[in-house]
Amino acid sequence: MSLPPPDPEGRRPKTVTAGRVGVYAFLVISAAFFLIPLWVMLMTSLKPMEEIRLGNIFSLPKLWTIDPWISAWSGACTGLECHGISVGFMNSVQILIPSVILSIAIGAVTGYALSFWRVKGANVMFGCLLLGAFIPYQVFIYPLVRLFAATGLYNSLLCVVVVHVIFGLPLMTLLFRNFYQGIPIDLFKAARVDGGSFWSIFLNVILPMSAPIIIVATILQVTGIWNDFLFGVAFAGRENLPMTVQLNNIVNSMQGERRYNVDMAATLLTALVPLAVYFLSGRWFVRGIAAGAVKG
Amino acid sequence: MNGVNVKDVSVAFGALKVIDGLSLDIAEGEFIVLLGPSGCGKSTLLNAIAGLLDVEEGKILIGGRNVTWEEPKDRSIAMVFQSYALYPRMSVRQNMSFGLKMAKTPRADIETRVTRAAEMLQITHLLDRRPDQLSGGQRQRVAIGRALVRDAAVFLFDEPLSNLDAQLRNELRLEIKRLHMELGSTTMIYVTHDQIEAMTLADRIAVMKDREIQQLGAPDELYHRPANLFVAGFVGSPKMNFLEGRIAAGASGLMFENDTVSLSLPDDVCAAPPAPGQAVTLGVRPEHIALDGGTWDGFRVDIVEPLGADALVWARRDRTSIQLRVTTDEPVKVGTPVALAPDPRRANLFDTETGRRL
Numbered sequence: 001m002s003l004p005p006p007d008p009e010g011r012r013p014k015t016v017t018a019g020r021v022g023v024y025a026f027l028v029i030s031a032a033f034f035l036i037p038l039w040v041m042l043m044t045s046l047k048p049m050e051e052i053r054l055g056n057i058f059s060l061p062k063l064w065t066i067d068p069w070i071s072a073w074s075g076a077c078t079g080l081e082c083h084g085i086s087v088g089f090m091n092s093v094q095i096l097i098p099s100v101i102l103s104i105a106i107g108a109v110t111g112y113a114l115s116f117w118r119v120k121g122a123n124v125m126f127g128c129l130l131l132g133a134f135i136p137y138q139v140f141i142y143p144l145v146r147l148f149a150a151t152g153l154y155n156s157l158l159c160v161v162v163v164h165v166i167f168g169l170p171l172m173t174l175l176f177r178n179f180y181q182g183i184p185i186d187l188f189k190a191a192r193v194d195g196g197s198f199w200s201i202f203l204n205v206i207l208p209m210s211a212p213i214i215i216v217a218t219i220l221q222v223t224g225i226w227n228d229f230l231f232g233v234a235f236a237g238r239e240n241l242p243m244t245v246q247l248n249n250i251v252n253s254m255q256g257e258r259r260y261n262v263d264m265a266a267t268l269l270t271a272l273v274p275l276a277v278y279f280l281s282g283r284w285f286v287r288g289i290a291a292g293a294v295k296g
Numbered sequence: 297m298n299g300v301n302v303k304d305v306s307v308a309f310g311a312l313k314v315i316d317g318l319s320l321d322i323a324e325g326e327f328i329v330l331l332g333p334s335g336c337g338k339s340t341l342l343n344a345i346a347g348l349l350d351v352e353e354g355k356i357l358i359g360g361r362n363v364t365w366e367e368p369k370d371r372s373i374a375m376v377f378q379s380y381a382l383y384p385r386m387s388v389r390q391n392m393s394f395g396l397k398m399a400k401t402p403r404a405d406i407e408t409r410v411t412r413a414a415e416m417l418q419i420t421h422l423l424d425r426r427p428d429q430l431s432g433g434q435r436q437r438v439a440i441g442r443a444l445v446r447d448a449a450v451f452l453f454d455e456p457l458s459n460l461d462a463q464l465r466n467e468l469r470l471e472i473k474r475l476h477m478e479l480g481s482t483t484m485i486y487v488t489h490d491q492i493e494a495m496t497l498a499d500r501i502a503v504m505k506d507r508e509i510q511q512l513g514a515p516d517e518l519y520h521r522p523a524n525l526f527v528a529g530f531v532g533s534p535k536m537n538f539l540e541g542r543i544a545a546g547a548s549g550l551m552f553e554n555d556t557v558s559l560s561l562p563d564d565v566c567a568a569p570p571a572p573g574q575a576v577t578l579g580v581r582p583e584h585i586a587l588d589g590g591t592w593d594g595f596r597v598d599i600v601e602p603l604g605a606d607a608l609v610w611a612r613r614d615r616t617s618i619q620l621r622v623t624t625d626e627p628v629k630v631g632t633p634v635a636l637a638p639d640p641r642r643a644n645l646f647d648t649e650t651g652r653r654l
């Protein structure tokens with residue numbers, strides 16, 4: 001005779017189900033999948049070349065060294081010049097800051113106009129923007145190069161910033177529009193009755209409510225623009241090549257022996273900004289993606 | 297001159313005409329309630345008056361001035377919304393002064409007006425809070441305060457009390473009524489679903505349905521002399537009883553009859569005497585039928601709903617079910633046979649075909 005089940009009382013006992021085990025297994029495997037390469041890169045960047053030649057790519061360095069990092073930052077050669085990747089870093093920052101600020105500012109205003117003001121042909125315009133968000137960039141490059149060459153802007157900081165702003169606009173507008181669709185229209189009506197104009201309503205009422213979406217937009221734009229390679233190569237000109245392009249030039253530089261530790265250090269340095277953004281804002285980032293997915 | 301004149305106004309969303317050639321003249325200082333089923337265009341009309349929606353045709357005059365093409369801010373209106381619509385990132389004080397700031401009112405002037413409005417609505421202690429730190433009732437007070445500081449000629453309310461619980465609703469309803477009396481010459485247009493709000497607040501009620509105003513009149517008039525079957529059924533709770541039948545032929549005087557009941561009516565029940573045999577609908581309000589001692593016999597008490605002060609009783613005979621409001625101290629027992637006594641002077645006759653009052 002078996003005992004009757006106990007009367008349920010208090011906290012429910014925790015049970016381990018097969019589904020839960022499966023979920024965790026999946027999470028662990030995918031985390032490992034992304035973490036192992038990172039580990040290998042980090043270890044390699046901290047070893048001298050002699051140790052690397054031995055081949056134990058997973059092992060901790062026997063002799064720790066940060067020389068590869070210093071070399072990558074300020075000494076590595078791209079072709080004939082040997083200033084490391086620091087030049088690219090400054091260029092990337094110079095491209096990043098105006099591009100992020102401008103694309104978000106313009107995206108917010110267009111998203112606001114499309115959501116609240118009965119702009120003539122708003123739907124058509126929105127459709128075009130959507131389309132713009134999905135057409136591969138490569139299609140536009142050649143015409144744009146010709147266009148900029150004709151205006152004399154080609155191969156300048158301004159040129160690459162303008163390109164980033166233009167191509168960031170569809171996504172930014174979409175993001176802000178979706179966010180603003182969630183704001184009750186009555187709020188806008190009240191502001192209109194109170195005598196707010198296009199700009200005063202935006203600045204006084206709508207913008208102060210936009211902090212969450214501005215954070216999301218900043219994360220998307222910072223990582224996107226920092227990681228860009230194509231526009232940098234095509235539009236920035238030799239003086240303003242961003243860090244990603246510089247990295248490529250260092251890694252693919254054909255002179256002398258291949259210094260894997262320097263390459264790895266340079267790569268990690270380049271990835272530092274997006275990595276920092278992800279780590280500092282993980283929660284917001286997920287929230288933004290979710291908001292976009294649910295409402296979009 | 298704070299009157300509002302809506303002249304032949306049509307409003308459309310794309311191909312859908314929501315309001316069609318509607319006219320409404322509202323006198324200065326009048327309290328007009330727009331009443332009607334959901335989706336009949338009440339909010340649309342209010343938004344059109346406010347200038348938040350463009351009209352397709354017709355014109356709108358406020359204080360005798362044609363404002364059809366003017367911006368909302370230039371119409372001398374203030375508006376209160378069901379959802380409060382307070383600016384979430386501003387304090388109560390900033391919420392109330394936003395409109396004045398936009399109008400470039402001197403700061404000292406803003407200060408006095410906000411203080412005065414806050415005192416009128418007893419929200420002085422809330423001035424430095426943010427909207428999310430307020431209860432629903434307090435939020436709506438602030439929203440009314442925000443309208444108040446504008447010194448508008450016309451107040452527009454779109455179901456301002458619908459999100460509040462019953463008690464707060466009563467309280468704020470009274471507040472709005474008091475406000476209207478204090479402001480004197482300010483015109484108010486008020487949208488609601490709530491019968492009690494409509495009856496208690498309105499100088500005149502406009503009942504809307506099907507893109508049109510069905511009847512416009514004082515609450516009393518709507519209640520006692522509804523212009524058609526829709527208004528008769530819509531105004532008053534519990535609903536008016538409707539009995540389909542005809543005008544009896546050959547009787548002396550006016551007489552309603554159907555297979556179950558008949559009722560002889562005084563001549564002044566209808567404006568124009570209907571022809572004998574005409575299909576008509578008799579409407580009698582539940583409170584105008586006595587439970588017993590009348591000529592409508594063969595009924596039995598079916599359901600009793602005690603409400604405290606009085607009780608609602610359903611009496612039934614075959615397929616005819618009639619609702620009455622009974623004020624007696626003795627409880628009414630289900631199953632009791634009764635002979636209902638409708639008050640013929642309070643009866644309403646409608647043409648069954650057109651639904652119009654006869």
Ligand SMILES: Nc1ncnc2c1ncn2[C@@H]1O[C@H](COP(=O)(O)OP(=O)(O)OP(=O)(O)O)[C@@H](O)[C@H]1O
Pocket residue numbers: 309312314332333334335336337338339340341
């Ligand atoms: N922006 C819009 N686009 C298209 N149709 C609309 C729009 N706003 C309202 N309508 C339609 O217009 C009609 C009237 O809407 P309105 O909001 O004026 O109704 P209402 O009387 O205020 O209803 P409720 O009592 O539910 O608030 C409805 O049929 C509605 O579907």
Ligand SMILES: [Mg+2]
Pocket residue numbers: 338339340454
């Ligand atoms: Mg409405």
